Amino acid sequence: MVGMPVVDVPETPVATGAPRVPVPPARPFLHILGAHLRETFFPDDPFRAVAREDGHGRRAVAALRYLFPCLQWLPCYTLGALRSDLIAGVTVASLAVPQGISYAKLADLPPIMGLYSSFVPALVYAVMGSSRDLAVGTTAVGSLLFPALLGKEAPPAENPELYMHLAFTATFFAGVFQAGLGILRLGFVVDFLSQAAIVGFMGGAATVVCLQQLKGLLGLQHFTRATDVVAVMRAVFSQTHHWRWESLVLGCCCLIFLLMTRFFSKRRPRLFWVSAAAPLASLVVGSIFVYLIHGQNHGIEVIGNLKKGINPSSAKSLILSPPHMMVALKTGIITGLIGLEGIAVGRSFAMSKNYHVDNNKEMVAFGLANIVGSCTSCYLTTGPFSRSAVNVNAGCKTAMSNAVMAVAVAVTLLFLTPLFHYTPLVVLSAIIISAMLGVFDFPAAVRLWKVDKLDFCACLGACLGVVLDNIGIGLSIAVGISVVRILLFVARPRTTALGKMPNSTMYRRMDQYAMAESVPGVLVLQVDAPIFFANASYLRERISRWINEEEERIKATCEQSLQCVVLDMGAVAGIDTSGTKLIEDLSKSLHMKNIQIALANPGSEVMKKLDMSKVLMRIDDEWIFQKVGDACDYTLLNCKIATVQHNIV
């Protein structure tokens, strides 16, 4: 080594005896386990606020404030905030009443249940919820799922009693499922549904919901139970003689009115209340119109009698024994998952206003709202986007706006239900269609196509699955594509060859930087993933192919033969027994070819595992470096290369 020119500026002393990369000291198993569990289930450290306080009393108060977020904002609640929340709450209520009735019809449930569902769950959320912007209520997709999933077990037309009880039970299970996920801090399971799949699924579901409204718009008496586009079109066009032009005209007028107000409000955001109040306005105008012309005698169906009074108890209707329980359980889990979309809505508003929403706490809040709701004649509620956007636009300050909305709906339930007697169903259909048109997210789909074709395929697949077959198939496709995507990500990590950047000690990917040059006699590979059972055998294959190709190249160009393979482990976050086996096998097979293996920048986790599995002993500390450059320089110095000139370009 003496007398050889020093290649580049070695920044760490080479071969001083002590290992360059230390093996971390052993820690007790329970300690490690605790740290892992904390990082997995409590990445946001939710109890920080509680732990920071001194004394039992203060901690109890902090814990209560953690459990009931309303205790955080109530003490400093101002009159100004109350005024804002009052306005927002009343505005949302004027949307909630017609939407609630419409969606309940969509769910094949009594219309009054849509109003019930805007009362009790909203109160629960006001106490438990940590978002300031969400408005609680039913959604179109959630409503559509009930007849789709429960209809076979209890056809709503033939056995409305059983169907309603099953709906309560499914809501109960959805609540238990949501709260359970939250309490067990498993909120992250929702992350496994990719955004792309959700966009496609929601688009497909909105299409299906719109198609279902053709029944109401055309005033048809009989309709198909299927939701796919083919069956619906066949049902519509096979009974053209039953189309009612009166219904169609009224519906189209309403729809045009609603769309125009939406367009107007979008142009002038300050006039948001125009579109927010439009559904109620069309409801009122439509009802008066039908009352005046006796529309019910001219083929325009009306809602009819609505019971007066707030939510009756339904706790005794829950079906908690087989055989009907299983279908309710399944429906509960699926709708519970779909209902979690509300969390995403809350998060996006929180993001834009720069405050924090805790996923798991939100799940508990929604879950409790649904559990209490299922005992008080409500069905699945969540935080729908349309209603929450109106709430935000109306200037809500806290979850108090939900309480205001609940009170307004309660007043409607107590005193105003008779007014809905003459409300035409076709107006409800128009309200649903106009709401659904906002769910289509074409710009998002275009963005997906531009940025990531695979994401777009997932989106399209989920959408077509819903439209052409049924909601369940669409959801399965969405989940399936998402999971396959994850597994592919995991099973096929990237390995790239690194080269030396000119005038620098940096080593960078040669496929990215054209000026990066390979070092003769050394192959530097970077692995960009944890090495574990799911990718170990792929990596084995891929790395040996890299080495073979390099050897063939060297043979062809008569260059310096391969002396050392350097693995840049900087990006290897973890390793398991299959991974350590891979390194061991690799070092064995390289040893047989008389090639040295070197590791650069292994993390502490990797060092520990390599040490425990005795692989470190096989490689030897001498060949483990803090950076790639050191490994290459050491190889060049050690392997007595004749043509050092090559490297001092």
Add this chain to the structure above:
Amino acid sequence: MVGMPVVDVPETPVATGAPRVPVPPARPFLHILGAHLRETFFPDDPFRAVAREDGHGRRAVAALRYLFPCLQWLPCYTLGALRSDLIAGVTVASLAVPQGISYAKLADLPPIMGLYSSFVPALVYAVMGSSRDLAVGTTAVGSLLFPALLGKEAPPAENPELYMHLAFTATFFAGVFQAGLGILRLGFVVDFLSQAAIVGFMGGAATVVCLQQLKGLLGLQHFTRATDVVAVMRAVFSQTHHWRWESLVLGCCCLIFLLMTRFFSKRRPRLFWVSAAAPLASLVVGSIFVYLIHGQNHGIEVIGNLKKGINPSSAKSLILSPPHMMVALKTGIITGLIGLEGIAVGRSFAMSKNYHVDNNKEMVAFGLANIVGSCTSCYLTTGPFSRSAVNVNAGCKTAMSNAVMAVAVAVTLLFLTPLFHYTPLVVLSAIIISAMLGVFDFPAAVRLWKVDKLDFCACLGACLGVVLDNIGIGLSIAVGISVVRILLFVARPRTTALGKMPNSTMYRRMDQYAMAESVPGVLVLQVDAPIFFANASYLRERISRWINEEEERIKATCEQSLQCVVLDMGAVAGIDTSGTKLIEDLSKSLHMKNIQIALANPGSEVMKKLDMSKVLMRIDDEWIFQKVGDACDYTLLNCKIATVQHNIV
């Protein structure tokens, strides 16, 4: 900037106008798709040998050699290799005959099928297989699965005909499944079963197989159909008055003899043939002994008549129509998966002899062997470890040893079957038990416990699932634990803060290197995973917690306030639309706090996605660097920090 001391040695010119990290030029979509598909399904570039040839004729020959590996070694096959393969083949056959009969009994199939299964499939594998060391045959675990999965549909005791036909059909489907996986190049699905789970599952299955042998050892007539340890123990001890001491004594003698020869051969590896021939020896001695003392009259059950002649056709027995087909299909898929263990066996021998085995080609070979086997009265075959180890020890050189074994078994079938008339069943039980004791991999379990506690839990869970409940449950636990492990890996990537190493421009993890120091005013975070939908929201949470904690720390210590957050993207292999959204949101929320965001060393894939999603425009080229050090230096220069001294420690 003028006049300020230069901090460290900046290795790239800072702010020259051109972007430091170039966005890769757009490539045609089909081009990218092709590259992706190639990397996913053909990581080993299997057609390289074919593509390298010139001319159609030479390519056709190369393709044939690729399809039929025997064409690779046959042309240069030597007499010396033939001699080695002859010795190895005959040695394996002497093990294959007793093992085949034993395992067929375990599968509740006619004993002769065990011999059939060592004939035809072995010939197919000799032509198609690419491993030189595997010996083809039935396995204990595979055999046990048949009664476990098919027994309910067709109890072997009551309806042996239907049961046999279902076994053929299941073998057929297993073959189709295996060949299909191979042809579709989906061999990597097997990788998703972690090594740890397999060790546990095999250990559990071996326990169950041993427990089942208590029936034969104790000479019991009636036994339970359940496989769990509780049921078996109850069945054994509820009929102590039916235990036959003659059977037990003979069985124990055999077992002790077999174990002693195993022990002896392990001590002296050159005498491997002692343990390889021991089963046949005990079979012969046991049969002669029973014949002489008329053991069948003293409670020692014997095999009885075996049909003479090689495999009859069973193609017409395949049941390819409902209702029975479905259970056969399910059994086929499960046993087909289990049968793939042979590939792992082949790989490990190939590894030690330093040659390559192609997973997908092996799958096709095993699949074809099973398809052909199912039409010639064979049931599920694979490459069992015990038999292959004997093959290797006996000095096999090529797959020809399988052909030799097949011929030897055929000779047995044609002329020697009457000799097995008096073979006692208890000897077969002893042979199975002795073989199963080799399947337990205690050292592997101990290594798992030492290196990775979570892996050990997976191992234990799968083992207990098999032993305490049934094989199906054990398998589900193994798959479940493996998948959860993958999802956790994906959902919880590591983020670590980096610090500057003294006297260097390197930035390294501060939790690993105590001497790494944070740079005042800059928070450097490294993300060690592709950023995509499954971890984007976790990363959002975790990164914002890092920033909050850093801000709190700064507030407490009155240090320089946070100026810049540098994300080291060197390890981020890919990004999807959720990931770009995360970067965008992060940059927005940091902007609101008046903190700059900088990216260091993003890969080309990441740069492309960021560019297409317009996030790059938001961050600005100025804040994208080739290395972390540059980002920090640039921040320090740009943000006009008063206390530069801090950095020149």
